[in-house]
Amino acid sequence: MEIQYVYTKKRADFGRQCIFSDRPSELLVDIAPNPEALKEFLERDPVDRAIQVVQEMSEHDVNTERFETDSHGVNHAEGGWPKDVNPQEVEQVIRFRKKVEKDEMYVSTVQNLGNQMEHCIRQNNAIDIYQDYFSDIEIQATEEPPSAKTINVFRDPCKDRGVAHISWYPDGPTKLAIAYCNTDFQRAPKDTSTESYLWDVINPNKPELALKPVSPLVCLEYNPKDSHVLVGGCYNGQIAYWDSRKGSQPVESTEVANGHRDPVWKVIWNQSKTGTECFSVSTDGQVLWWDTRKLSEPIERLCLDPTKKQDLACAHGAYSLEYEPTIPTKFMAGSEQGAIFACNRKGKTDADKIVAVYPGHIGPVYALQRNPQFPKVFMSVGDWTARIWSEDIKENAIMWTKYHQCGLTDGCWSTARPGVFFTSKTDGTLDVWDLLFKQNDPTLTVQVCDEPLQCLRLQEHGRLMACGSQSGVATIVELSEGFYAQNRNERNLVNAIFERETRREKILESRHREMKLKEKKGGAEEEEEHRDEEHEDLVAKAEADFFAAIENEKKLRDRRKEEREAALRNGQVDEEEEAGTGIGDAEDEAEEKQELEKVEEVPEQAAEEKGESESAEK
Amino acid sequence: AEVEETFKRILSHKGVIGAIIVSYDGIPIRSSFAENDVTVQYCALIQQLAQKAKSAVRDLDPGNDLTFLRIRSKKNEIMVAPSPDYLLLVVQEPNDQP
Numbered sequence: 001m002e003i004q005y006v007y008t009k010k011r012a013d014f015g016r017q018c019i020f021s022d023r024p025s026e027l028l029v030d031i032a033p034n035p036e037a038l039k040e041f042l043e044r045d046p047v048d049r050a051i052q053v054v055q056e057m058s059e060h061d062v063n064t065e066r067f068e069t070d071s072h073g074v075n076h077a078e079g080g081w082p083k084d085v086n087p088q089e090v091e092q093v094i095r096f097r098k099k100v101e102k103d104e105m106y107v108s109t110v111q112n113l114g115n116q117m118e119h120c121i122r123q124n125n126a127i128d129i130y131q132d133y134f135s136d137i138e139i140q141a142t143e144e145p146p147s148a149k150t151i152n153v154f155r156d157p158c159k160d161r162g163v164a165h166i167s168w169y170p171d172g173p174t175k176l177a178i179a180y181c182n183t184d185f186q187r188a189p190k191d192t193s194t195e196s197y198l199w200d201v202i203n204p205n206k207p208e209l210a211l212k213p214v215s216p217l218v219c220l221e222y223n224p225k226d227s228h229v230l231v232g233g234c235y236n237g238q239i240a241y242w243d244s245r246k247g248s249q250p251v252e253s254t255e256v257a258n259g260h261r262d263p264v265w266k267v268i269w270n271q272s273k274t275g276t277e278c279f280s281v282s283t284d285g286q287v288l289w290w291d292t293r294k295l296s297e298p299i300e301r302l303c304l305d306p307t308k309k310q311d312l313a314c315a316h317g318a319y320s321l322e323y324e325p326t327i328p329t330k331f332m333a334g335s336e337q338g339a340i341f342a343c344n345r346k347g348k349t350d351a352d353k354i355v356a357v358y359p360g361h362i363g364p365v366y367a368l369q370r371n372p373q374f375p376k377v378f379m380s381v382g383d384w385t386a387r388i389w390s391e392d393i394k395e396n397a398i399m400w401t402k403y404h405q406c407g408l409t410d411g412c413w414s415t416a417r418p419g420v421f422f423t424s425k426t427d428g429t430l431d432v433w434d435l436l437f438k439q440n441d442p443t444l445t446v447q448v449c450d451e452p453l454q455c456l457r458l459q460e461h462g463r464l465m466a467c468g469s470q471s472g473v474a475t476i477v478e479l480s481e482g483f484y485a486q487n488r489n490e491r492n493l494v495n496a497i498f499e500r501e502t503r504r505e506k507i508l509e510s511r512h513r514e515m516k517l518k519e520k521k522g523g524a525e526e527e528e529e530h531r532d533e534e535h536e537d538l539v540a541k542a543e544a545d546f547f548a549a550i551e552n553e554k555k556l557r558d559r560r561k562e563e564r565e566a567a568l569r570n571g572q573v574d575e576e577e578e579a580g581t582g583i584g585d586a587e588d589e590a591e592e593k594q595e596l597e598k599v600e601e602v603p604e605q606a607a608e609e610k611g612e613s614e615s616a617e618k
Numbered sequence: 619a620e621v622e623e624t625f626k627r628i629l630s631h632k633g634v635i636g637a638i639i640v641s642y643d644g645i646p647i648r649s650s651f652a653e654n655d656v657t658v659q660y661c662a663l664i665q666q667l668a669q670k671a672k673s674a675v676r677d678l679d680p681g682n683d684l685t686f687l688r689i690r691s692k693k694n695e696i697m698v699a700p701s702p703d704y705l706l707l708v709v710q711e712p713n714d715q716p
Binding site: 096097100101105106107109110112114116118120121122125234382502559 | 625631633705
């Protein structure tokens, strides 16, 4: 249907300005809906419509332009010359150069640059400006106070047992072998477990492997050559060896008849070609050598008899054993009676096998170890002290600690620093001694636990220390850096300490020997007097010198006074002379002072020497 | 003549092995080295390096400019004093006097 709207305008109004006005809207056409059209439509129900709420993504490809690289050599030929100059022709080159040199700017620039350059050249000549300062001064170890920190604690799953021995895994601080045993004589309850465990350091809750010997292990050692093999000494005198790959039962153990008759306190692996030799020591007085391939019988036997007759009846039972793999034929055993035996395995006769006996301690020697860096020096721990011995001095230790309040149970040297050693005590403390720092007291005392510490073992690197207590708790303690970082001079200084003490002991030894000889001849006292006399002589001599010098000076001064007085009386006093004598006096005074000093030094020296010998005698 | 003087003065310092004045396009104007190829090598290599150093300094901070370049090697030290048109290059053997 057509909708029309007619708009009219008078011809006379054409061209006139349009005047617009507003008016309300006018309804022109109204078309109503036609309900009949509904019949042609159907309602649709349901209506399916798909909707999606998803990020719209699109895929694009981008490719950068390939950057082509190529390797070329560059040939430096002469270049840069302006086009009209041929570099080969010398004349042209010279002409060009002269032209440039005439340029004014050239002159001023060169002068300027020259000045700068000279400054730097002079700098270079004066000092090396790239010198590395302090390059030769080592970074001093940080001066932090010594400390030790408990890292891990391993508790024995069974009760009533103490830690008897600890051995670190040879290939790094990852595992520990701990032997548990109740060492109180016949006091262990009947059903105490005989197991000892291998622990992994990361997992202190559960042991990695349990070793099941017939009787509890008193000592346990990893084979340093083969880290899966362990040997253990039992409380009943047997020795057994395990392979940790093969399980908890010992691969083989010795027969009771052929082994020791007392607990095997220490077993150590020997340095041998086969790597299967070990030797053991026990309080029955024997040292037995074994080959782990055939544990039915020992290879060799030795009795620790100080009378050198290999008599088992008077042999000393031994608690500790010392063996250094670098000195394969010698070893040392510390006995229950306190003596230390130095033995040579390859002695020709039985008597030769025991090389020397050191007086040792008042009670059993619990630990014995050579200093890893100075093999001639070894330390022993027993009764209430730790002593340091030198192999050459057989009468007395060269250094010892003071008597402690409680007994010492174990000790070892530090592998990293030659002057550091550790001791464990029955009050549960671990002492760290640093000979360079303090010799009278331990440098650090750590209270590891409340029960007595029975054994300790330092890990090869020198940082971690495992301590075992009487209640079956093994603690790993980490030491502060000062204890395992070695200074440059340390070896020399510690060597000097040991040598000095050795010398002192030697002097004392020789003096004792002389005294003994004189006693036999009946003149011991005279000798002492003679020595005292010598000292007194020195002192007297020094005093005499001193007084003589003073006398001389007095005489000189008196003489000069007399001369001056004489001059005054004669009226020949010259101001210059007075001044001259004044200066002369001052010079004399200075001389006097020097002489006095020298004379004073002599009695001082004599006093020092006297003091030294007195302290040495002590 | 002043140029001569300056040049000679530089060469007379202790430890100085040689000096070269290079123009901005790499031509050695004056050189104390006897062999030409040594001169040419120094010119070409050092001039490029100095140019690179200058552009690096300016790229990092447009207001900055290269004043001096020192290359210290094991055996000697090459010092370069740049200017807009020329370059003064000196090779010196440093004396390790403490």
